[in-house]
Amino acid sequence: MDKVMLVTGGSRGIGAATCLMAAKYGYAVAVNYHSNQEAADAIVKAIEKDGGKALAVQADVANEQDVVRMFATVDDELGRITALVNNAGIVDQPSKVADMSAERVARMMSVNVVGPFLCAREAIRRMGTSYGGPGGAIVNVSSAASHAAGGGGAGTYIDYGASKGAIDTLTEGLAKEVAADQIRVNAVRPGVVDTDIHASGGLPDKPEQAKSSIPLGRVGQPEDIAEAILYLAEAKFTTGAFLDVDGGV
Ligand code: NAP
Numbered sequence: 233m234d235k236v237m238l239v240t241g242g243s244r245g246i247g248a249a250t251c252l253m254a255a256k257y258g259y260a261v262a263v264n265y266h267s268n269q270e271a272a273d274a275i276v277k278a279i280e281k282d283g284g285k286a287l288a289v290q291a292d293v294a295n296e297q298d299v300v301r302m303f304a305t306v307d308d309e310l311g312r313i314t315a316l317v318n319n320a321g322i323v324d325q326p327s328k329v330a331d332m333s334a335e336r337v338a339r340m341m342s343v344n345v346v347g348p349f350l351c352a353r354e355a356i357r358r359m360g361t362s363y364g365g366p367g368g369a370i371v372n373v374s375s376a377a378s379h380a381a382g383g384g385g386a387g388t389y390i391d392y393g394a395s396k397g398a399i400d401t402l403t404e405g406l407a408k409e410v411a412a413d414q415i416r417v418n419a420v421r422p423g424v425v426d427t428d429i430h431a432s433g434g435l436p437d438k439p440e441q442a443k444s445s446i447p448l449g450r451v452g453q454p455e456d457i458a459e460a461i462l463y464l465a466e467a468k469f470t471t472g473a474f475l476d477v478d479g480g481v
Contacts, residue, residue, distance in 0.1 A: 236313045237465065238262040238306055240293050240351055241320030243272035245427030246373065249454035250317055250461050251275050255284035257462055262306045262313070263288045264320065285310065293320045293347030294339075303354040312365065315465045316355040318348035318399070319373040323433035326388040337391045344395035345402075348372060352406060352417075360413035367414025369465045370406070373457070374399040376423045376478050389433065396421075400474070407472030416471035418464040423478025425452040447480030 237254045241247040243265035251261045252275065261279060263286055265272035272288035279286035287309050291302035306313060322343045324336055352370055359368030377385045378396035385393030400419060407417040424430075424442040439451040460477045464470065 234311055235259045235315065236262070236306070236310045237315040237317065238264065238289075238303075238313050238351075238355070239317040239319055240264045240291075240347065241266070242317075243268050243275060243288075245429060246422065246425060246454045246457045246461075247317070247319040248275050249458035250319060251286065252278060253455070253458040253462050254315075254465075255279040255282065255286065257466065259315065260285040260287075260310045262286070262302075262310055264291055264293070264302060266290070266292055266320070292343075293351060294342035296350055299347070299350040299354060303351075303358070307358070312358050313355060314359065314366065314368045316351055316359075316368070316370045317373065317461055317465070318351055318370065319461075320347060321373065321375075321395075321429075323389055323392050323429055325434045328387065329390050332391060340389075340391040340395050341398075344392070345398045348399060348402060352402070356410055356413065356415060359415050360410060362413050365413075368416075370415060370417045371461050371464045372399050372403050372417070372419040373461070374403070374419045374421045374474070376421050376476065376481060378421060388435070403474070404472055411471060416464075416467075418467075418470060418473045418475070420457060420460045420464065421474055421476045421478070422452055422457045423476075423481050425454060425457055427454060445481070446478070450479065452477060452479060 237259040242263035276286040291298035375396040377393040403419040430438040
């Protein structure tokens with residue numbers, strides 16, 4: 233059976249590293265992006281240069297029509313997916329809850345929670361055995377911020393921490409709900425990883441500052457997380473599991 237993986241937010245950071253590694257694991261890869269087509273095209277080119285198969289596909293995961301169109305495009309161009317990585321996610325400028333607008337919290341939940349729900353729905357309809365599919369895997373990208381040990385985003389973005397808490401609950405519940413459909417659902421919880429997300433949230437120095445509090449003495453690289461994602465995508469008897477990939481925090 234051909235292996236096809238859709239990675240949301242596959243154009244940059246952790247998602248991009250996951251796309252490149254997935255190709256090495258033999259997946260045809262759908263590289264979703266929101267606005268940076270150039271970055272997505274570069275990942276597709278790199279995969280094709282190594283003899284792999286890939287497709288860049290634009291969609292805002294928070295937009296239901298975009299998500300439906302994205303999955304239909306992947307059906308047509310690469311075939312039915314066998315793995316979904318719910319990776320696309322955003323932070324926002326540092327803010328205390330006392331200063332948060334409804335619009336900010338709603339946007340955070342739309343991208344980080346509604347998006348993964350919609351993508352999981354479309355994936356289940358294709359992979360689930362009760363829908364005629366072969367089974368498959370969903371890997372959700374949560375965060376150390378989802379739980380108390382990671383601080384829950386206190387002082388900067390509790391809305392982000394709460395969105396990732398929802399992803400943890402989605403992972404636990406969905407793993408049980410779709411097990412009979414032969415779909416495994418797992419999550420990685422990265423600690424601080426060296427990507428553009430910190431600058432996009434107004435904290436470009438966060439990786440440098442975090443280093444000293446990480447037992448392994450360095451921040452994560454996107455490949456460190458990609459490795460864990462691919463492990464969970466492939467691990468045939470693992471479902472409802474969480475991998476904390478945070479250097480020992
Ligand atoms: P990043 O470098 O900022 O990349 C974000 C990716 O998501 C880009 O490919 C971006 O597409 C895409 N994206 C953003 N909004 C989207 C939307 N509405 N629809 C579709 N795609 C969208 O982020 P990252 O650091 O790799 O983070 C990836 C995931 O890991 C996120 O879920 C994040 O919460 C989680 N995480 C990161 C860290 C960390 O320290 N970096 C730690 C814990 C968890 P464009 O290129 O088109 O903008």
